[in-house]
Amino acid sequence: MLPTALANLIDALGRLPGVGARTAERYAYFLFKSDTNLSHKLATALEELHQNVKTCPKTFAIMDASDQVSPLYDDPARDKSIVLVVEEALDIYAIEHTKTFHGTYHVLGGAISPIDGVSADQLHIHELIQRVADDSVEEVIIATNPSVEGESTAILLEKLLHERFGNLKITRLARGLPLGVSLEYADQITLSAALENRTKL
Amino acid sequence: MLPTALANLIDALGRLPGVGARTAERYAYFLFKSDTNLSHKLATALEELHQNVKTCPKTFAIMDASDQVSPLYDDPARDKSIVLVVEEALDIYAIEHTKTFHGTYHVLGGAISPIDGVSADQLHIHELIQRVADDSVEEVIIATNPSVEGESTAILLEKLLHERFGNLKITRLARGLPLGVSLEYADQITLSAALENRTKL
Numbered sequence: 385m386l387p388t389a390l391a392n393l394i395d396a397l398g399r400l401p402g403v404g405a406r407t408a409e410r411y412a413y414f415l416f417k418s419d420t421n422l423s424h425k426l427a428t429a430l431e432e433l434h435q436n437v438k439t440c441p442k443t444f445a446i447m448d449a450s451d452q453v454s455p456l457y458d459d460p461a462r463d464k465s466i467v468l469v470v471e472e473a474l475d476i477y478a479i480e481h482t483k484t485f486h487g488t489y490h491v492l493g494g495a496i497s498p499i500d501g502v503s504a505d506q507l508h509i510h511e512l513i514q515r516v517a518d519d520s521v522e523e524v525i526i527a528t529n530p531s532v533e534g535e536s537t538a539i540l541l542e543k544l545l546h547e548r549f550g551n552l553k554i555t556r557l558a559r560g561l562p563l564g565v566s567l568e569y570a571d572q573i574t575l576s577a578a579l580e581n582r583t584k585l
Numbered sequence: 586m587l588p589t590a591l592a593n594l595i596d597a598l599g600r601l602p603g604v605g606a607r608t609a610e611r612y613a614y615f616l617f618k619s620d621t622n623l624s625h626k627l628a629t630a631l632e633e634l635h636q637n638v639k640t641c642p643k644t645f646a647i648m649d650a651s652d653q654v655s656p657l658y659d660d661p662a663r664d665k666s667i668v669l670v671v672e673e674a675l676d677i678y679a680i681e682h683t684k685t686f687h688g689t690y691h692v693l694g695g696a697i698s699p700i701d702g703v704s705a706d707q708l709h710i711h712e713l714i715q716r717v718a719d720d721s722v723e724e725v726i727i728a729t730n731p732s733v734e735g736e737s738t739a740i741l742l743e744k745l746l747h748e749r750f751g752n753l754k755i756t757r758l759a760r761g762l763p764l765g766v767s768l769e770y771a772d773q774i775t776l777s778a779a780l781e782n783r784t785k786l
Contacts (some may be wrong), residue, residue, distance in 0.1 A: 385681055387649045393630040399623055400612050411601050411677050416634055416647065421630045422600055429594040430628035431698035433613070436590035436622045448588045475616050480586055534685065 390416065412442070439473070442515070444491035444508050446473045456480075456489055461489045464554040469512060469541065470490065471495050471529055490515065495533035496540065502533075504540055512541075516549055523553040530559070591617065640674070643716070644745055645692035645709050647674045657681075657690055664688045666723040670713060670742065672696050681727065688726070692718065696734035697741065703734075705741060713742075717750055724754040731760070 392413055398408035400457070415423050440447050440454035447454045456462060456476065466487030470476060476489050492507040515521065525540055528534035542554050559577030561570055570578070587595070591613055592627065599609035616624050641648050641655035648655045656690065657663060667688030671677060676694055677690045693708040729735035743755055758776030762771055771779070 387638045389633045390631065390647060391651070393627075393634055396623070396627040399627075401615050402611075407603075409675060412602075413673070414602050415631065416638055418600075420635045421656060422597070423634050426594075426600075427596040427628040427631040429590065430616065430624040430631070431623050432590045433594050433617055437588045437617055446588055446591060448590070449767075472614070475612060477586060489598075562681045569720055577711045 404484070439547060442511075444473065444487050444493055444511070445476055445489055448459040454489075461486065464519045466525065467512070467515065467519075467521050468527050470527050471534065471537070473529065487523075492528070492537065495528055495531070497533045503539075509541065509544065513544065516545065516552065521552065523555060526554065526556045535577040535585070594727070643711070643712075644690050645674065645694055646677055646690055655690075662687065665720045666715060667726065668720075668722050668724070668730050670712070670725040671728050672735065672738070676728065688724075693729070693738065696729055696732070696738040698734045706740075710742065710745065713748060714745065717746065717753060722753065724756060727755065727757045 393412040393415070394405070394408045395402060395450050398405060400408075403411070410562070415426075422516050423457050436449050436578075438445055438449040438451070438568045441453070442453045442459065443457045445454040445456060451458070452559075457464070459531065463486055468479060468485060468487055469492060470479070471489045471492050471494055471555050473491050476491070479485050479509075490508065494502050494507055496502060496504055498508070512524075518526065524541075524545055528538045528541075538556060544553055545554055558581060559574060560581060561574065566573070587591070594613040595606070595609045596610050598604060601609075604612070616627075631749060637650050638647055639650040640646070640650070641652070641658065643654045644656040644658045646657060658665070662707045664687055668691050669680060669688055669781075670691045671680070672693050672694060672695055674692050677692070680686050685691060690715050691709070693710065693713075695708055696703055697701050697703060697708070713725075717725065723744070725742075726745055727739045729742075739757060746753055746755055759782060760775060761782060762768075762775065762779050768776070
């Protein structure tokens with residue numbers, strides 16, 4: 385019933401995560417009513433995405449296709465003896481925004497999830513072990529998400545790294561109360577962790 | 586900090602209605618992790634949108650650029666003596682899905698809104714009056730949204746049409762209880778309308 389070009393656009397937009405038919409329609413109609421430039425800009429950005437963005441072969445972070453390795457690894461100011469391990473490349477930018485970490489990153493590319501069919505050998509764990517050996521890494525900070533999948537992955541990583549490198553320091557991000565959440569609403573596990581890991585004033 | 590091509594895409598996606606920085610990041614990263622085909626398909630659909638979709642010069646509905654007038658107007662099976670007036674072109678498809686209307690449509694292109702700077706002369710009201718005269722229209726069904734803007738527009742339309750065409754039947758969509766909303770949660774105005782316009786069993 386809709387014009388074919390609009391229906392095609394709705395169909396393509398509907399493939400984005402969390403975008404249903406109604407939202408896709410709203411986006412498409414907005415683009416149709418907006419200036420042609422916006423559609424054109426978006427189309428160009430899409431065509432350039434896979435050409436100009438690549439995954440770093442060392443850290444699996446995302447980087448400009450013109451780079452050989454991620455600038456966050458290549459930069460001599462970054463301490464290669466500390467590796468912070470995240471699930472997804474975007475997690476890096478959440479950490480970078482804090483401006484308090486000066487080590488390097490390693491992206492696993494997900495977390496172990498039997499339901500989604502993700503097993504340990506699909507993650508970049510082998511490459512992490514290789515890096516720990518090659519770069520004489522002293523500390524690995526495990527920063528997987530606080531979900532069932534992230535927890536399982538953290539436990540496995542700890543086990544594998546510990547077996548292989550007896551002297552390696554393995555740490556995890558602290559558990560505790562996030563800013564702005566009152567005690568009343570904090571869940572039991574978070575609150576137990578906050579109590580257990582209390583800090584001296 | 587992000588690769589330029591990814592930052593450009595996030596920027597363009599962030600222009601969509603209701604899409605903030607985080608959502609735009611999620612969409613862009615999803616597209617990066619997905620097959621190139623999806624980005625390519627979306628880019629092609631965007632480039633073809635303004636080329637292949639046009640506004641009907643008669644009804645202001647959207648149509649394939651190859652059409653002279655909207656097929657919903659052109660079709661001899663549609664009754665041109667009944668015109669249903671909507672704010673936006675997508676509203677037509679909501680009515681069409683009911684499969685119960687066989688008249689034609691007229692898109693106003695919005696509703697009167699002093700706050701958004703939309704005045705009556707920016708809407709396709711003049712063209713509607715022209716159509717009522719040209720097509721010997723017998724009934725105009727006003728189907729603007731039940732918002733303050735839609736209401737004001739409906740009142741103005743009724744006044745203008747009534748002044749000009751004494752014998753024209755002017756109707757509005759019924760007010761009443763929507764499916765699945767219990768009495769308890771219905772607002773006062775809707776409930777008053779449902780009571781006033783009660784139907785005989």
